[in-house]
Amino acid sequence: MTQTLPNPGADGDRAVGYAGACDVAIVGGGLVGTSLAVALQDTPLRVALIEAAPPPQSEASWDERCIALNDASRRIFLALGVWEALRAEAEPILATHISERGRFGVSHFEAAEAGLEALGYNVPLRAIGKALERRVSQAPRLALFRPARVCGLARGDAGVRLDLETSGGRRTLEAKLAVAADGARSALREWLGIEAQTRDYAQQAIVTAVRLSRPHRGVAYERFTPDGPLALIPKPGLAMSLVWTTPQAWVERRMGWSEAEFLAAAQEAFGGRLGRFLELGRRWAYPLTRVLSERLTAPRVVFVGNAAQTLHPVAAQGFNLGLRDVAALAELLAEAADPGEAELLSAYERRRAQDRDRVADLTDLMVRAFSNRAPVLAQARHWGLVAVDLLPPLRRAVLQQHLGHLGLPRVS
Ligand SMILES: Cc1cc2nc3c(=O)[nH]c(=O)nc-3n(C[C@H](O)[C@H](O)[C@H](O)COP(=O)(O)OP(=O)(O)OC[C@H]3O[C@@H](n4cnc5c(N)ncnc54)[C@H](O)[C@@H]3O)c2cc1C
Known part of the structure; x- marks a missing residue:
């Protein structure tokens, strides 16, 4: 192989003249x-x-999504000298709240228990790009x-x-x-x-933003419902990113709903914890496979x-x-x-x-656990959430996983 160094050209294709x-x-x-x-x-x-x-x-070239960066990603971006540029648009996630509709089992994590200012940050993909x-x-x-x-x-x-x-x-x-x-x-x-x-989940994620009648106070919510999980992640002011996992057969219908219909259905699925859902952003749908x-x-x-x-x-x-x-x-x-x-x-x-x-x-x-309606699994999910919330060793392990610290290399 030759050892020639690149010869950067103008913007766009900086490889012009590159020797190969x-x-x-x-x-x-x-x-x-x-x-x-x-x-x-x-x-x-x-x-x-x-x-x-x-x-x-x-x-307009960028995808409209927001990305929830965990603490490990913040550290990596800090080490790469990228974090400063993201900071202004990064909305801190101070706590997370995981629940299942119709059941009282809840897991709740706060940044303070990890000794951090934030568990993570919700950042527009456009800003990262x-x-x-x-x-x-x-x-x-x-x-x-x-x-x-x-x-x-x-x-x-x-x-x-x-x-x-x-x-x-x-x-x-x-x-x-x-x-x-x-x-x-x-x-x-x-x-x-x-x-x-490859696993096709036969689901799509409908991604949008909502404006609320009450402040979110930096809490990210994951709400499991029989019709798919719904996540609300803080954005600046009274806005939140909404990610609603939707069975494939319902995607067209949910995407076709009027703003009022969509807000009412999302509100019904999530409940009243954040006040009323007042306004909706543009909707995007992403097919989900593993x-x-x-x-x-x-x-x-x-x-x-x-x-x-x-x-x-x-x-x-x-x-x-x-x-x-x-x-x-x-x-x-x-x-x-x-x-x-x-x-x-x-x-x-x-x-x-x-x-x-x-x-x-x-x-x-x-x-898979939260997409299954079998009563025995519903009990297991309920006690799973309670156990994560109440058992300190399990709680610590889940928190470390959540923060991304378990997979963090030395570089960051
Ligand atoms: C709805 C949704 C919400 C998400 N939210 C989060 C979140 O909150 N937090 C999180 O951590 N992750 C989230 N993710 C996951 C995250 O978006 C992806 O993991 C990430 O964007 C993957 O980036 P990538 O660069 O690996 O792949 P891609 O974004 O797929 O990039 C691959 C690139 O390769 C290029 N390419 C392909 N083939 C060729 C070729 N032959 N020659 C040259 N170029 C080629 C493509 O043009 C493309 O630009 C979410 C995903 C979805 C769908």
């Missing part, structure tokens, strides 16, 4: 791939980021291929060769390590013949974020977990002589497997 070899090629510039590019920018590694979508042109984008635009050594789609991969002992379709035609890029950050339907995973366990890659690495390739594991959003863990993938990988890469060496890949797999299996299993358990 790097140390680490990140395939996919979503939140996770871009976070990794930022994490590696102060290392001596020559990094390329390849993203199929064109650069965001305006505010913009903050990462700014950092990427200030990284002169990063070779940015965008829009460019990776359309083929070949592996040798010393590295990989990626085939790229760019606006200027086809080109190849060699790398010692390819990082698959290409999302739930990872093409890299498919080309490498790595199996994935995709777990059977491997986190293959020779000269590593999987991060949704390409490694795509989870149901019920516990707001997907991006938080992906960011811990990034932190662990960045820490290993900073010390590696060869970024694609087998020892590094096994170390990554060892470090990430436990955290990701635990979070994936717990999230799936929550979805």
Whole structure:
């Protein structure tokens, strides 16, 4: 492989004139791939980021969702120098309240018991995207291929060769390590013949915002109902993000309701704890599947974020977990002589497997346990919530999991 450094060009396709070899090629510039590019920018590694979508042109380019970042993610973003840019738009989550409609069992956590100012922060995805984008635009050594789609991969002992379709035609890029950050339907995973366990939940998440008649006081609510969980997460002022998991058969109807009908139904499902639901934002629907890659690495390739594991959003863990993938990988890469060496890949797999299996299993358990109407399970759920609330060791374990601290590498 050649050793030529990137030759950044103008905005958009900074890879103009790039000679075709790097140390680490990140395939996919979503939140996770871009976070990794930022994490590696102060290392001596020559990094390329390849993203199929064109650069965001305006505010409207971003997904309208908010992302609930846990404390571990705040720490990682702080270490990456991204947190300051998010702070102004990050609404603190001071407490969480988990309950089931029609039952009195409740779990309640407060930031103070963890010795923290906040358990986490609800941040517009747009703000995270913009903050990462700014950092990427200030990284002169990063070779940015965008829009460019990776359309083929070949592996040798010393590295990989990626085939790229760019606006200027086809080109190849060699790398010692390819990082698959290409999302739930990872093409890299498919080309490498790595199996994935897939579960279609036959549900969609309807995401919107509501304005309330009472202040939320920084409390995030997860309310399980027979018709799917409904989460309300603090936004500035009297607003909250609303994520309503909806059985597939009802999605069209719920999406088609008038604002008044939707508000009345959401209010009925949630109850009166936050006063009246007064106003509704725009609605978006996201199909929900779980995709777990059977491997986190293959020779000269590593999987991060949704390409490694795509989870149901019920516990707001997907991006938080992906960011811990990034932190662990960045820490290993900073010390590696060869970024694609087998020892590094096994170390990554060892470090990430436990955290990701635990979070994936717990999230799936929550979805399935709370989607089941059998009376025996209703009793188990009820006592489960009571036990989590009252038993100190269980409470501590759940809190640590919630904060993301159990999977936090040394870097943060
Ligand atoms: C309704 C909902 C609410 C959520 N809420 C939360 C939350 O509160 N907290 C939380 O932690 N997580 C949450 N998540 C999960 C979170 O959104 C995802 O985990 C995260 O966005 C995944 O990012 P990613 O970069 O791994 O993948 P993606 O966002 O899928 O990015 C993959 C990128 O790869 C690019 N790409 C794909 N193929 C190629 C190719 N061949 N060549 C070049 N580029 C390619 C794509 O264009 C894309 O930009 C939520 C998810 C949903 C659906």
